[in-house]
Amino acid sequence: AERNPGQSEYLQAVTEVMESLWPYIEKHPKYAGQGLLERLTEPERAIIFRVSWVDDHGEVRVNRGFRIQHSSAIGPYKGGLRLHPSVNLSILKFLAFEQTFKNALTTLPMGGAKGGSDFDPKGKSPGEVMRFCQAFVSELVHHVGADTDVPAGDIGVGGREIGFMTGMMKKITNRADCVFTGKGLSFGGSLIRPEATGYGTVYFAEEMLKQSGRSLQGLRISVSGSGNVAQYAVEKAMALGAKVVTVSDSSGTVVDEEGFSPAKLAELMEVKNHQYGRVSDYARRTGTNFHAGARPWDVPVDVVLPCATQNELDANDAATLIKNGAICVAEGANMPCTIEAVKAFEANGVLYAPGKASNAGGVATSGLEMSQNAMRLTWPRDEVDARLHSIMTSIHEACLQHGRRADGSVSYVDGANVAAFVKVADAMLAQGVI
Numbered sequence: 060a061e062r063n064p065g066q067s068e069y070l071q072a073v074t075e076v077m078e079s080l081w082p083y084i085e086k087h088p089k090y091a092g093q094g095l096l097e098r099l100t101e102p103e104r105a106i107i108f109r110v111s112w113v114d115d116h117g118e119v120r121v122n123r124g125f126r127i128q129h130s131s132a133i134g135p136y137k138g139g140l141r142l143h144p145s146v147n148l149s150i151l152k153f154l155a156f157e158q159t160f161k162n163a164l165t166t167l168p169m170g171g172a173k174g175g176s177d178f179d180p181k182g183k184s185p186g187e188v189m190r191f192c193q194a195f196v197s198e199l200v201h202h203v204g205a206d207t208d209v210p211a212g213d214i215g216v217g218g219r220e221i222g223f224m225t226g227m228m229k230k231i232t233n234r235a236d237c238v239f240t241g242k243g244l245s246f247g248g249s250l251i252r253p254e255a256t257g258y259g260t261v262y263f264a265e266e267m268l269k270q271s272g273r274s275l276q277g278l279r280i281s282v283s284g285s286g287n288v289a290q291y292a293v294e295k296a297m298a299l300g301a302k303v304v305t306v307s308d309s310s311g312t313v314v315d316e317e318g319f320s321p322a323k324l325a326e327l328m329e330v331k332n333h334q335y336g337r338v339s340d341y342a343r344r345t346g347t348n349f350h351a352g353a354r355p356w357d358v359p360v361d362v363v364l365p366c367a368t369q370n371e372l373d374a375n376d377a378a379t380l381i382k383n384g385a386i387c388v389a390e391g392a393n394m395p396c397t398i399e400a401v402k403a404f405e406a407n408g409v410l411y412a413p414g415k416a417s418n419a420g421g422v423a424t425s426g427l428e429m430s431q432n433a434m435r436l437t438w439p440r441d442e443v444d445a446r447l448h449s450i451m452t453s454i455h456e457a458c459l460q461h462g463r464r465a466d467g468s469v470s471y472v473d474g475a476n477v478a479a480f481v482k483v484a485d486a487m488l489a490q491g492v493i
């Protein structure tokens with residue numbers, strides 16, 4: 060804590076991982092030496108830079124840009140870029156730390172990174188977003204590369220922004236290297252990448268339920284958020300026979316007791332992805348209920364998929380969900396549940412998967428995009444989806460292998476943390492003190 064003052068999110072993420080690792084390291088003392096934990100909790104590099112751009116009124120605006128290159132132990136740095144006014148060093152360090160573990164779980168050779176800026180895309184014109192992205196890349200270019208560090212999208216960075224960044228990268232470098240993932244299909248993108256995080260989260264929830272002889276068929280699900288991850292979680296959950304009764308954004312929650320349908324999801328995508336509108340606009344257009352200022356957690360459901368942002372579900376929310384009979388929580392977002400909420404789920408027999416396991420499908424498919432780019436090929440949709448599905452199944456198996464408790468139940472938290480740690484730690488030990 061003294062080394063990272065004021066970095067509450069970073070300390071929260073490290074604490075959660077270390078609580079899983081201590082018992083394991085006590086039994087496997089080779090991981091206690093070589094400054095391994097000290098090195099693993101210090102990013103290899105943290106870059107902070109000025110991003111200046113000109114708005115539609117001719118005013119100069121200045122934002123702060125970041126790239127945290129946390130670990131390259133098992134492959135090039137890899138992780139998304141977030142554009143949101145809340146972005147700061149603590150949040151990006153927590154995300155880069157988590158990314159290192161998540162990427163290790165995917166079975167693909169990718170290190171961990173995260174970046175972004177405190178730029179707020181809300182209310183900005185497309186021209187302003189483009190000029191910001193270009194200014195951001197004019198510095199980022201010095202730190203990334205197809206074999207060095209491969210950024211992708213995150214909150215506030217979707218296909219449009221990745222397109223602007225890819226264009227500027229080519230302009231500056233005069234190279235067609237695919238430095239970003241999440242690209243458009245016509246310039247090196249992969250089929251299924253937009254869907255991958257949401258689909259993967261639902262595939263993972265399905266594996267968790269299978270353990271207790273259940274499936275998603277007929278279950279009630281609450282989803283939070285209404286962005287990229289949330290939309291495709293809704294789509295896949297519906298396809299597997301579940302009834303999705305909520306979506307949300309930072310202004311409130313839509314509660315739809317009839318459940319989502321493909322037509323309603325198409326409407327949500329139109330409002331969010333093309334008009335850059337709010338879920339309240341969606342509720343008005345579809346005649347569904349909108350609860351201003353509310354989060355989805357007091358709606359009774361079987362399965363909970365938090366897909367918005369960090370610390371959006373606390374101990375009180377967890378108590379309500381448990382009281383209302385929830386049986387499974389799979390995180391689509393990164394660290395949406397507070398440590399206390401996680402403890403409550405685990406203590407009450409609710410199956411709970413941390414994002415580093417359940418939402419790893421997005422970065423895994425980014426890894427598949429990198430493979431296709433390296434081969435200069437495009438795999439068909441079914442092939443990418445099948446690989447995504449099999450990666451999610453193997454992450455689930457790794458969690459079972461390392462997370463089985465004495466009573467036969469599973470801690471997905473311990474399983475994911477230990478499985479990822481062993482892979483990264485072994486690579487670090489083999490490569491010496493660097």
Ligand code: NDP
Nearest residue numbers: 213214215256284285286287288308309367368392393421
């Ligand atoms: P989007 O920008 O597409 O959507 C973000 C959603 O979360 C919006 O509904 C947004 O509402 C809501 N949200 C964001 N910040 C807040 C906040 N402070 N309070 C309440 N709601 C908020 O992002 P993604 O769907 O890509 O990302 C969602 C989560 O999933 C993040 O935690 C991200 O790190 C994680 N993730 C994303 C991956 C990906 O492939 N995209 C991969 C793995 C994890 P509003 O519009 O009101 O801000």
